[in-house]
Amino acid sequence: MEFFYRCAVCERTYDISPRVMLCPQCSQVQQDGRPQRGVLDTVLNAERGRYTVEELSGGHPPWSRLLPVEARYFPDVPMGPTPLWAPARLREALGMPNLFLKDDTVLPTGSLKDRASLLVAAFARRHGVMEIVVASTGNAACSMAGIGAAAGIRVTIFLPGTAPRAKLVQALQYGARVVTVEGDYDAAYAASLEHLSAKSLSRNTGYNPLTIEGKKTVMLEVYGQLGRMPDAVFVPTGDGVILGGVYKGCEDLVQLGLADAVPKVYAIQAEGSNAISRALRDGSFAPAGHRAPTLADSIAVRAPANGHGAVRRLVQHGGECVEVSDEAILAAQRELSSRTGLFAEPAAAAPLAGLHAVRETTGSDSVVVLLITGTGLKDVESAARGLPLPPRPEGA
C-alpha cells in the first residue's frame, strides 16, 4: 500500500515527510481568524477488492496496515479496539434498539486524541524527530504528552489559561514541558507555531495531516465490530478533525471495496461555538468573533483548524450539523452517566444531546453510533454545574 498527501483545493500531491504540513501554495492565502488553508489529505493507494477485513483489521494499532507509518515505529501503549457496546437502558429510553456507544474514554490518556498522537509519535520516530509541539485546549496536549512519554519523545505543549486543571496536571505528570498562554485556544495555537524549529514537529490538530489520518481508526474499528457500516454516526465537532477522520475511515473502506456507502454523519456543535455549522449554512466562514463560549472546552474554538475540510466532506456526503445548548449538553452528560455507567466529558456527551435533537427524524431501527470521545473525570467542574451537590456538613 502506498500513501501520499494531496491538497484538496489545488490537487497537487506531496510525499509524506516531516517538512510537509500544509500545501505550500494554498496556505499562502491564509487570513487571520479564519480556518487553516491548505490542510492536506492523506491519500491511500490500494487496489480495490484486494484485501479482506481479516487481513486489515489486526496489528498494533488495529488497522495499522491502513496507516502511513510502518508498524514497528508505533509505541507499545494499548490503542484499541475500544469497546463498541449496546447500552440497554439508554436504548430503551430512546426507543432505539440498535444504538451503540463507541467508548474512547478507555484509551490510555482518556480521549480519542490518543489515536492521532500514536500516529504522530510513530511518524516522529520513523523520521528521527526529537521534539513534538502542540497547542490544545487540553486533551490533545495530555494525549501527546502521554503517548510521547511512551515513545521517548520530548513534548512541548501550549495551553490556554482556561484549560481544566486536571488536563494541565495530567500533561505535567507525563513529563511534558508546559507553556500556558494568555487568551484562548486560538492564541495557544498561534504561539505554538512560533515555537516550531527545524528539529521539531507540530501535532496541532488539523495542521498536521496525520492528526486526521490517525483518527480514522475509530471508524475502521466500528465497521469491523459491527460487520457493516452503521446508518448514522454522531460526532462531537470543534476543529472538525475527528469529523474528518470519521469520513476518511469511511472513504478508505469504500475505496477498498469493503463498504458500499458512507453513513449519515451528524456533526454536533455547541451553540456558542458553531463555526462549522454556520459555514455549512452560509457557504463560507465568517471571521472569528471574540469568544467561543461553551462549557464543553474540547469543542470550543473560534476558527476551526479543519473547518474547510469538514464543510467540504459534510457537503460531499450529505452530512448535517446539529447545534446543542450547554444545558442540553449537561443534561445529556448526566443521562449518559446515569443510564449507562459511562462518565463522559461535556464535549463527549454532546452526541447524545444531538441525537435527542434529531430523534424524530431518525428511524427507530437505524444502526446508530455515538462517539464518546473523552472521560468526564478530567473536568468535574463542568459536570458539577449540572448537579445538585449535597450541602457540606456544618464545620467541614
Ligand SMILES: *Cc1c(COP(=O)(O)O)cnc(C)c1O
Ligand atoms: C478534541 C475533542 C473533540 C473535538 O474534536 P475536533 O477534532 O476538534 O472536532 C471532541 N471531544 C473530545 C473529548 C475531544 O478531546
